[in-house]
Amino acid sequence: MEKVEKNWLEWGVFGVSLVLVLGTLAYLVYEATTMGNQPPIIEAQLGAPQQQAGEFAVPVTLINRGDQPAAGVTVEVTLEGSGGAAAEIERGEFSVPFLPRGATREGRVSFRADPRAGQLKARVLGYEQP
Known part of the structure; x- marks a missing residue:
């Protein structure tokens, strides 16, 4: 079986997707840890x-x-x-x-x-x- 190498476009899309997913997860963790319990004012x-x-x-x-x-x-x-x-x-x-x-x-x-x-x-x- 021949190994197919990925071109630069595939690596670029992978990199951008990885940054977006990690950024979203970091934002959700930040929001969950900094949210207080103060009732609506x-x-x-x-x-x-x-x-x-x-x-x-x-x-x-x-x-x-x-x-x-x-x-x-x-x-x-x-x-x-x-x-x-x-x-x-x-x-x-x-x-x-x-x-x-x-x-x-x-x-x-x-x-x-x-x-x-x-x-x-x-x-x-x-x-x-x-």
């Missing part, structure tokens, strides 16, 4: 209200600063009056199905009243650990 940031078709849309950005993912994240945004008493004018909420660790997701809440005339507050109502 979800921060809600409000953007500037935008008037659209007679309503006011308020962008909301969710950031998970924890080490674990969160599922079924529910966020509530309230519009309160600017008078002496903090009377709630309107309330809206939305859900994000899945928020991985270190990830950012965006959503919008619509109000009939102008949010610039009052005070907006956002809070995370709850989430599940998948």
Whole structure:
């Protein structure tokens, strides 16, 4: 049986494949060893209200600063009056199905009243650990 020698292209493909596989394994080992056990820390940031078709849309950005993912994240945004008493004018909420660790997701809440005339507050109502 005659031994067939590999040409330079086969060796090149083998080398690149080996580097990619070893790099992927090194990354997975690094991620597994450095991941902490901190629960999801979800921060809600409000953007500037935008008037659209007679309503006011308020962008909301969710950031998970924890080490674990969160599922079924529910966020509530309230519009309160600017008078002496903090009377709630309107309330809206939305859900994000899945928020991985270190990830950012965006959503919008619509109000009939102008949010610039009052005070907006956002809070995370709850989430599940998948």
